Amino acid sequence: MKTANEPKQRKLPLEILGIGLGIIWLIPFYLMLTNAFKTPDGIFANVMALPDSLVWSNFVVAFQELEFLKSLFNSVMITSVSIAIIVIFSSMAAYALARNKSRLSTTLLFVFVAAMLVPFQAVMIPLTTMFGQVNMMNGAGLIFMYLGFGCSLAIFLYHGALSSIPVSLDEAATIDGANRFQMFWFVIFPLLKPITVTIAILNVIWIWNDYLLPSLMLGQDNATIPLKMFYFFGQYTTQWHLALAGLTIAVIPVIIGYFFAQKQIIKGVSEGAVK
Incomplete structure (x- = not known):
């Protein structure tokens, strides 16, 4: 006969494992x-060991050396604009491919999926050379590159989500007098909110923490936080106390952003899991 404590005893190893992984x-x-x-x-x-005394000057120096407000503004602008462009263009492209069933649309979707397998390092030098020739080694060129590298996965995810949305919604919107853009923006796109949240999270993590691509495209005037962090890592020495203080400062905006957006993030991810 089972006792009331058996379910708790079975869960005990999982709880211990969870606590250990959390630590x-x-x-x-x-x-x-x-x-x-x-x-x-x-x-x-x-x-x-814990510090013997709290050296607050580390944060003051790190804040000044990072030019934190300026680099934070650059990171926020590049990340937010890149995410907005990736979401808008990828969702529209996926909608066109999903609603136009033909060999050409199938081929284009295959090309987008295959592009995910191409590593950035393989096209790094040709791309930067081309962008340098047209004077786009700046924030605009960086955002354009993020669109190129981020749209493949976004189109693939959007295309899968659109396959579950019936075409009858398009037909009903057409009967009500909506044009193709209105049909997509006001009827279809709101239904893509769960997958949009997922795509936004994936790309925010990538773009916010990216170092290699901004290091090739940006100068010191419009450097992002990851680029500024490299200031503390010299060729012969590393200022660990300032680097770690800078990392602590850099994490704060992410925590604040998650605190205000956690409801939407959790809701979007859970809705996407259910669907």
Whole structure:
């Protein structure tokens, strides 16, 4: 006969495993926070130990050296504009491919899917050369590159979501007098909100943390936070106390953004999972 404690006993190993994984996941944050308040000597003396005293000047110097407000503005602008363009153009392209059944649309979809397999490093030098010839080694050129590299996965995901939306909705909108753009923007696109949230999350993580592509396209005047962080890592020495303080400062906007958008993010992801 089963006792009331048996289900709890069965869940105990999973709970222990979850706690252990949670601790492992939090270790990098512990190291970042504790060592951000130390002197260089304190870091090299014992990385895992708590700081003897809180060195707040690390954050002041890191904030100034990063030109944090300026680099934060650059990161937010490039990320937000890139996400908006990827979502708009990819959703429209996927809609056109999903609603026009032909060999050409199938071939184009295959080309977009195949493009995901091409690594950026393989086309890095030719692309930067071409963009340099047309004077687009700037933020606009970087956003255009993000559209090219991000649209393949976005179109693939949107195309899969559109296959579950019946064509009868298009026909009903046409009967009501809507043109093709109105049909897509006011009828179809709102139904794509769950997959839009997923695409936005994936691309925000990629674009916000990207270093290689901005390092090739941007100068110091419009550098993003990852580019500015490289200032603390020299050829012969690394200013770990300032680097970790800078990382702590850089994480704050992400946490604040997630705090305000968590409801929409969780809702969108859960709706996408249900569908």
